[in-house]
Amino acid sequence: MTAAEKPSYRVIGTRPIRPDGVEKVTGKALFGADARPAGLVYGKVLRSPHAHARILSIDTRAAEAFPGVLAVATARDLPAASDEVQALGETAVNLKELSDNVLASDRVLYRGHAVAAVAAASVHVAEEAARRIRVEYEPLPVVLDVREAMLDDAPLLNERLLTRSMGKTISDRPSNVASKVQFVGGDVEKAFAEADAVVERHFTTKMVHQGYIEPQTATVQWNPDGEITVWATTQGAFACRGQLAEVLRRPASTIRVIPMEVGGGFGGKTPVYLEPVAAILSRKSGRPVMLTMSRSEVFEATGPTSGTSIHVKLAASGGRLTAAQLDLAYEAGAYPGSSVSAGAMTMLAPYDVENFKIDGYDVVVNKPKTAAYRAPGSPAAAFALEQAVDELARAIGADPLAFREASSSREGTRMVNGMPFPRIGHEECLRAAMESAHYRSPIEGPNRGRGVASGYWFNAGMQSSVTVAVNTDGTVNLVEGSSDLSGTRASLAMQLAESLGIEYSQVRVTVADTDSVGHNDVSGGSRTTFATGLAVHQAALDIQQQMRTRAAKLWGCAEDEVVYEAGSLRCTTDEAKTLTFAGMAAQSARTGGPINGRASLLARGAGGAFGTHIADVEVDPETGKVQVLRYTAVQDVGTAIHPAYVEGQIQGGAAQGIGWALNEEYYYDDDGRLANASFLDYRMPTALDLPAIDTVIVEVPNPGHPYGVRGAGEVPIVPPLAAIANAIADATGHRFSDLPISPRRIVETLHHLE
Amino acid sequence: MRRTQVQARLNGADVDFLCEPRQSLLEILRDELGLTGTKEGCSNGNCGACSVMLNGRLVNACCVLAVETDGADILTIEGVADGDQLHPLQQAFLEEAALQCGICTPGFIIAAKALLEREPDATEERIRYWLAGNLCRCTGYDKIVKAVQRAGVQMKGSAS
Ligand code: FES
Ligand code: FES
Numbered sequence: 001m002t003a004a005e006k007p008s009y010r011v012i013g014t015r016p017i018r019p020d021g022v023e024k025v026t027g028k029a030l031f032g033a034d035a036r037p038a039g040l041v042y043g044k045v046l047r048s049p050h051a052h053a054r055i056l057s058i059d060t061r062a063a064e065a066f067p068g069v070l071a072v073a074t075a076r077d078l079p080a081a082s083d084e085v086q087a088l089g090e091t092a093v094n095l096k097e098l099s100d101n102v103l104a105s106d107r108v109l110y111r112g113h114a115v116a117a118v119a120a121a122s123v124h125v126a127e128e129a130a131r132r133i134r135v136e137y138e139p140l141p142v143v144l145d146v147r148e149a150m151l152d153d154a155p156l157l158n159e160r161l162l163t164r165s166m167g168k169t170i171s172d173r174p175s176n177v178a179s180k181v182q183f184v185g186g187d188v189e190k191a192f193a194e195a196d197a198v199v200e201r202h203f204t205t206k207m208v209h210q211g212y213i214e215p216q217t218a219t220v221q222w223n224p225d226g227e228i229t230v231w232a233t234t235q236g237a238f239a240c241r242g243q244l245a246e247v248l249r250r251p252a253s254t255i256r257v258i259p260m261e262v263g264g265g266f267g268g269k270t271p272v273y274l275e276p277v278a279a280i281l282s283r284k285s286g287r288p289v290m291l292t293m294s295r296s297e298v299f300e301a302t303g304p305t306s307g308t309s310i311h312v313k314l315a316a317s318g319g320r321l322t323a324a325q326l327d328l329a330y331e332a333g334a335y336p337g338s339s340v341s342a343g344a345m346t347m348l349a350p351y352d353v354e355n356f357k358i359d360g361y362d363v364v365v366n367k368p369k370t371a372a373y374r375a376p377g378s379p380a381a382a383f384a385l386e387q388a389v390d391e392l393a394r395a396i397g398a399d400p401l402a403f404r405e406a407s408s409s410r411e412g413t414r415m416v417n418g419m420p421f422p423r424i425g426h427e428e429c430l431r432a433a434m435e436s437a438h439y440r441s442p443i444e445g446p447n448r449g450r451g452v453a454s455g456y457w458f459n460a461g462m463q464s465s466v467t468v469a470v471n472t473d474g475t476v477n478l479v480e481g482s483s484d485l486s487g488t489r490a491s492l493a494m495q496l497a498e499s500l501g502i503e504y505s506q507v508r509v510t511v512a513d514t515d516s517v518g519h520n521d522v523s524g525g526s527r528t529t530f531a532t533g534l535a536v537h538q539a540a541l542d543i544q545q546q547m548r549t550r551a552a553k554l555w556g557c558a559e560d561e562v563v564y565e566a567g568s569l570r571c572t573t574d575e576a577k578t579l580t581f582a583g584m585a586a587q588s589a590r591t592g593g594p595i596n597g598r599a600s601l602l603a604r605g606a607g608g609a610f611g612t613h614i615a616d617v618e619v620d621p622e623t624g625k626v627q628v629l630r631y632t633a634v635q636d637v638g639t640a641i642h643p644a645y646v647e648g649q650i651q652g653g654a655a656q657g658i659g660w661a662l663n664e665e666y667y668y669d670d671d672g673r674l675a676n677a678s679f680l681d682y683r684m685p686t687a688l689d690l691p692a693i694d695t696v697i698v699e700v701p702n703p704g705h706p707y708g709v710r711g712a713g714e715v716p717i718v719p720p721l722a723a724i725a726n727a728i729a730d731a732t733g734h735r736f737s738d739l740p741i742s743p744r745r746i747v748e749t750l751h752h753l754e
Numbered sequence: 755m756r757r758t759q760v761q762a763r764l765n766g767a768d769v770d771f772l773c774e775p776r777q778s779l780l781e782i783l784r785d786e787l788g789l790t791g792t793k794e795g796c797s798n799g800n801c802g803a804c805s806v807m808l809n810g811r812l813v814n815a816c817c818v819l820a821v822e823t824d825g826a827d828i829l830t831i832e833g834v835a836d837g838d839q840l841h842p843l844q845q846a847f848l849e850e851a852a853l854q855c856g857i858c859t860p861g862f863i864i865a866a867k868a869l870l871e872r873e874p875d876a877t878e879e880r881i882r883y884w885l886a887g888n889l890c891r892c893t894g895y896d897k898i899v900k901a902v903q904r905a906g907v908q909m910k911g912s913a914s
Contacts, residue, residue, distance in 0.1 A: 017848045024856035025844040027791015027831035031857060034790035124755075124776060211891045213795040213803055214857045263793070263857025264891050295796040486854040486892065644851035644897070651894030652854060679800035679889060687895040688886040692878075 011498045015644045018490040031261040032217040032233025037288040043119040044126035048108035051366040051672025053137035066129035071119040071284035075105035079249040095246045097335040102276045109334035110368050112300030119281040119289045142366045142672045146331045149176040149365045157364045178336030179362040183416040186355030191323030195315035197395040203384035205739040206665035209304040210373045211684050214263020218274035221288035230257045235265045236522030237514050247276045258513040267372030299677035303371025306330040306338045310384040316392050321407040323355040333369040338362045339377030347381035349456035352413040366672045375457040375714035386453035386722030405430045425636030425700030426610040433612040438632040447619045451726025454612045455718025459711035460525025461603035464535040465518025470595040474582025478509040481520035482528040487645040491529040499540030501567025518600045526711030531603035538599035547584045550591040605704020611635035613719040617727040624743030632694040638702040638710030650716040651693040657720025659685040665740050760824045765833025773820040780804045780815035791831040802888030805861040806830050812868040831860035842908040852901035854892035866902045874910040
């Protein structure tokens with residue numbers, strides 16, 4: 001949109017200091033592991049040393065007898081869970097599998113699978129005692145690779161697992177393929193036959209971890225009356241409560257989840273791991289129990305994102321993309337539920353491709369159950385597609401961005417599921433990238449190259465509830481329930497200030513526990529600023545309406561003669577009658593009592609969004625080191641409520657994507673032992689590894705939100721994998737189709753080429 | 755296990771505590787002394803979330819045994835602000851939006867303080883090098899580096 005069309009806002013688009021900022025820079029903010037209820041004791045989980053084994057017996061007697069031990073828990077202490085599925089933001093979980101993942105009952109499916117736990121006065125005592133638990137295993141054959149797991153003679157993780165598709169069982173014999181998705185449109189064969197150019201290539205990516213700096217931790221107090229309090233680090237207090245209620249078979253109302261500050265989640269802090277175990281230990285010991293994972297436990301036992309194997313065949317005709325045949329196999333980990341369907345649905349989203357056939361497979365392997373990781377499913381799909389698109393552009397001699405623009409999706413383009421896109425901004429991103437100083441500058445020098453790539457994420461709506469109390473001094477208290485992972489208190493308070501026409505400084509915002517606010521779905525799917533923002537706006541309208549009713553009474557006029565505008569009420573038939581927001585607030589007691597706004601909603605109209613990234617790299621052919629020289633991330637965010645935090649999200653997502661492209665991977669030995677379960681060996685980018693990441697914010701407002709918000713958090717991790725790979729291809733003349741493009745891989749490949 | 759008495763200076767005040775030989779300074783700070791501002795991200799020296807100053811040197815508290823700190827002078831994030839006056843680094847982190855989740859922030863502020871007190875003019879390259887021992891997974895570091903540069907300018911201004 002041009003500057004002239006852009007609505008002018010008072011608060012939106014400014015960069016105020018976040019409400020929780022001072023607490024966080026002074027060390028006062030309380031994160032998960034900072035809970036200190038009176039009488040707190042600590043626990044430790046015993047984990048499987050095998051990647052696949054039957055549990056023959058568990059003998060906890062020596063641990064129970066160990067001095068200082070207060071309680072021991074195994075799966076026998078958990079009630080049997082039902083086989084139902086609960087939506088968890090962008091992923092769904094089967095509760096029986098969730099329960100088995102929390103504490104294995106008869107079988108361990110990955111190394112690090114929890115088997116038992118101990119509570120004691122100190123974590124050291126708990127650890128020593130846990131080592132004294134005797135578990136007898138019968139090791140079973142291990143399958144780790146997604147394509148191997150799909151073979152007919154592969155070892156099975158679950159002898160009852162039959163392949164499902166569209167809600168129906170489609171196989172008659174068990175396999176590791178839990179489900180299949182398919183999207184078909186047009187005539188692929190014909191389009192390939194008539195194409196000007198065809199590219200076909202196979203890509204693989206490894207499991208990678210979200211890498212949040214705060215390990216999983218949970219503190220639970222189970223009182224003798226059955227009341228349970230949980231201090232959690234979670235992306236969704238209500239999802240945490242729901243899972244806990246199901247696993248423990250307790251009514252939801254008996255569980256109060258207090259959301260502590262969350263030290264990073266990126267999708268990984270939606271499933272529960274420790275909470276049910278801490279609850280059992282608390283019930284048995286009568287004390288509040290804290291369980292905290294070590295870093296290696298985080299790597300081995302919490303959900304990373306899928307390793308993938310993706311086959312791509314693309315065709316171009318008349319200077320644009322015309323056909324795509326895609327085959328995606330995603331590792332689900334130990335239990336079904338990878339993000340393959342999201343991968344299959346997002347993969348072609350940037351382009352208007354008439355003919356396509358897409359097959360996706362969700363495959364169980366002996367690795368931890370995967371969890372959501374920022375735009376789950378999309379980055380690996382984009383890694384494959386955007387490299388093939390690049391190759392195709394080269395094959396027909398087109399500029400890679402111009403080729404993308406000629407093939408781009410726009411409003412009305414049908415997605416692979418047949419739904420037409422509403423207003424979207426991919427073309428705007430491509431144009432902004434082409435016009436950027438970065439793209440217009442030359443890239444020169446030996447071993448240097450430039451790559452571009454686009455990416456898409458749906459962005460989510462889902463459920464939010466907020467309340468807003470108006471104080472008699474004209475300030476307001478916003479009570480919401482969306483875990484603040486990245487500054488959303490600020491983006492919500494800003495929308496409230498805008499909608500009420502008051503100052504940002506007059507809003508105080510609290511993320512409340514599950515007893516103190518209505519239901520909120522997880523902070524995930526880039527939904528908080530959009531959907532909880534929508535709830536905040538509706539609560540503001542509710543307050544405006546209540547104030548208009550009161551003003552009409554005060555003034556003796558009709559309600560429709562009172563307008564609320566820019567933080568003031570006025571009577572349209574009598575100019576002398578005006579009241580400011582604070583003036584009306586001061587009169588609450590005299591005009592009917594406290595004024596509270598509320599809104600609970602299921603947000604419709606989430607706005608999917610695109611990003612286009614440009615990467616310049618230099619590859620050292622001797623050492624294989626890739627230096628990212630310059631990086632620009634262009635992204636349509638709809639409207640940036642707090643541009644500094646939007647930039648931060650874009651930079652953070654790009655940084656994770658760069659790490660994924662160049663270094664990060666789960667490195668397994670043949671027995672399924674994760675060989676790099678530490679921050680030293682699982683090497684995430686440091687400040688020294690990255691350049692300053694430039695951001696270009698594109699604003700194509702989402703028609704489904706009063707201020708045009710789309711969401712910002714996930715799109716930026718989608719393009720970097722391919723942008724970096726395309727840059728390396730440009731620099732070296734060789735296309736790397738397997739991630740990570742590590743120094744070793746580069747040296748081996750380039751050496752082999754010579 | 756037998757516990758040893760340790761006396762030290764912590765954020766400008768005398769403290770004493772009992773600790774087991776196997777307990778780290780991080781554990782004592784957080785679990786015995788209630789100073790939870792120093793964070794735990796890995797407990798093996800790889801993330802810098804537990805950065806504190808020990809006798810004027812930047813260390814990872816998870817890699818220091820508490821018994822080693824007898825007679826030492828320790829500064830944690832809780833001792834960085836001067837009463838209700840934020841340190842220029844704390845102010846700069848707020849103004850530059852240099853934190854998202856905030857779990858890494860105390861460690862970065864302590865580490866950056868150690869650098870700027872010696873080198874307020876540190877270049878971007880130098881800052882990136884110095885801070886490479888601190889992991890942040892949220893920000894991509896750009897805004898952290900900018901905040902440190904901004905604080906450096908301010909600290910120099912107030913020193914002269
Ligand atoms: S907790 Fe000490 S370096 Fe990570
Ligand atoms: S702000 Fe989350 S790790 Fe740095």
